[in-house]
Every structure is written in C-alpha cells, then in structure tokens.
Amino acid sequence: MKITQIRNATIVVEYANKKFLIDPMLAEKGTYPAFQNTIRHDLYNPSVSLPISIDNILDGLDAVIVTHLHLDHFDDVAKNVLPKDIKVFVQSDAEGKEVKAIGFKNVEVLQQDTVFEGIQLVKTKGEHGRGEELLNLMGEVCGVVFKHPSEEVLYVAGDTVWYDAIGDEIHTHQPEIIVVNSGDNQVLDLGSLIMGKEDVYEVHKAAPNSKIIAVHMEAVNHWTLSREELKNFSKEREFSSNILVPEDGESYSF
Numbered sequence: 001m002k003i004t005q006i007r008n009a010t011i012v013v014e015y016a017n018k019k020f021l022i023d024p025m026l027a028e029k030g031t032y033p034a035f036q037n038t039i040r041h042d043l044y045n046p047s048v049s050l051p052i053s054i055d056n057i058l059d060g061l062d063a064v065i066v067t068h069l070h071l072d073h074f075d076d077v078a079k080n081v082l083p084k085d086i087k088v089f090v091q092s093d094a095e096g097k098e099v100k101a102i103g104f105k106n107v108e109v110l111q112q113d114t115v116f117e118g119i120q121l122v123k124t125k126g127e128h129g130r131g132e133e134l135l136n137l138m139g140e141v142c143g144v145v146f147k148h149p150s151e152e153v154l155y156v157a158g159d160t161v162w163y164d165a166i167g168d169e170i171h172t173h174q175p176e177i178i179v180v181n182s183g184d185n186q187v188l189d190l191g192s193l194i195m196g197k198e199d200v201y202e203v204h205k206a207a208p209n210s211k212i213i214a215v216h217m218e219a220v221n222h223w224t225l226s227r228e229e230l231k232n233f234s235k236e237r238e239f240s241s242n243i244l245v246p247e248d249g250e251s252y253s254f
C-alpha cells in the first residue's frame with residue numbers, strides 16, 4: 001500500500017491496486033472563514049496550500065470515503081470537482097441522502113462487511129470529542145479498516161479522540177498501519193475534538209508493533225498540537241520509531 005498525506009485529514013490510499021481519496025478538502029488556501037468558537041478565529045481555512053494539483057489527486061481515482069460531512073472533510077470544491085459517478089462511501093443513510101442530493105450517483109453506506117473490488121472495508125466507531133455537549137455539537141463520525149489478502153491491515157481512525165472503543169477496534173482488527181487525526185483541534189471551553197499527543201500514545205500502547213501515521217495537523221485554524229511537538233513527545237515516551245508525522249505531500253509505502 002501507499003499512503004499520501006495531502007493536507008489536513010485528506011489522504012490518498014493506494015491499496016490492493018485501487019486508489020481511494022479520503023475526506024477531501026480541496027479548496028485553495030484561505031477560502032473559508034475560521035471555525036467558530038476556536039483559537040486563531042481571524043485565520044481563514046485552509047491555512048496552507050495543497051501540495052499537489054487537484055488533477056493529480058483525481059488521476060486514476062477509484063473511490064472516495066467521506067467519514068463525515070464537516071467542511072474540512074468534504075468541502076465545496078471537492079463536491080464540485082469530483083466526478084459525479086465516482087463511488088462514494090459514507091457513514092450513514094442520512095449522509096448518503098445529502099451526498100446524493102448534490103448529484104453523486106454511486107453512493108454507498110459503509111457497513112461491517114462492505115466489499116469494494118475485493119477489498120473489505122469495515123466501518124469503525126469514533127467520538128468527535130468528549131462530553132455530551134461537544135458530542136451533540138459535532139455529530140456522528142466513523143473510521144474505516146481496509147483488509148485484503150495481498151496487503152497489511154490498515155485502520156484509518158477518522159475524527160475521534162481516544163476512548164475504549166478505539167482500543168476495541170485495534171484489538172478486533174489488529175492493524176499493522178494506523179492513521180490517526182492528531183492535531184488536537186479544539187473548541188474553546190469544550191475541549192479536544194480529535195486526538196492529542198496523549199491519545200496517540202494510547203494508540204501506540206494498544207498497538208505497540210503497529211506503525212502510526214499522524215495527520216490532520218497544522219492546516220485549519222483550530223489545531224493546538226504541532227508536528228514538532230508530537231515528534232518530540234514521541235521521543236520522550238520512546239515510541240518515535242513507531243510513528244510517522246508526514247509533511248503535506250509526503251508518501252509512505254508498506
């Protein structure tokens with residue numbers, strides 16, 4: 001497999017000879033206002049440019065996976081430029097209806113036993129923050145596990161903090177590669193929306209032999225954990241050999 005960090009949570013996964021685009025935010029730098037009730041509220045999003053062209057991202061694309069419909073995971077540009085007949089996987093019937101309503105014709109809800117071109121796609125649990133108020137505000141999210149006889153197991157955790165169910169997913173699927181959204185993005189007074197450094201460490205403890213790839217960093221206004229801080233933390237906790245913190249545009253092959 002080959003995993004390319006595009007920007008924010010947007011990654012390209014080439015797996016068993018198929019190319020997946022996950023959580024596409026494809027707008028030019030500074031297109032959208034800052035998220036409300038967050039730090040850097042005067043900074044427009046995304047805060048950095050795409051590292052490669054949209055044409056390059058779309059070239060040879062087989063399917064899109066949208067873990068949830070927040071702007072930084074499925075933005076207006078993505079809705080416009082993606083071919084309307086491309087396969088799009090979503091987390092629920094309700095979100096599937098929304099995606100169909102904007103013209104996409106080939107939409108499927110992820111299940112526990114979804115199969116696409118011989119690749120098993122397993123919908124996984126997630127919680128987009130901690131506490132009832134924040135969870136109600138942010139709504140439902142999911143992750144996805146990729147399985148194929150020719151590949152190692154890949155777990156893309158999505159917009160979630162660490163909680164017991166993430167450990168359960170790791171125990172169940174035994175992924176060799178785990179992609180975590182780990183910018184510790186926050187809402188003021190309500191807390192973290194996705195994993196911070198301690199959450200990432202919990203992932204490592206649950207999967208000490210797995211390789212962790214940390215994404216969703218330094219690209220939208222409300223991040224609080226930098227790449228450099230996460231790298232330093234991984235050295236302090238002695239798991240730096242198990243974690244990769246890619247720059248935008250960087251790829252890894254396994």
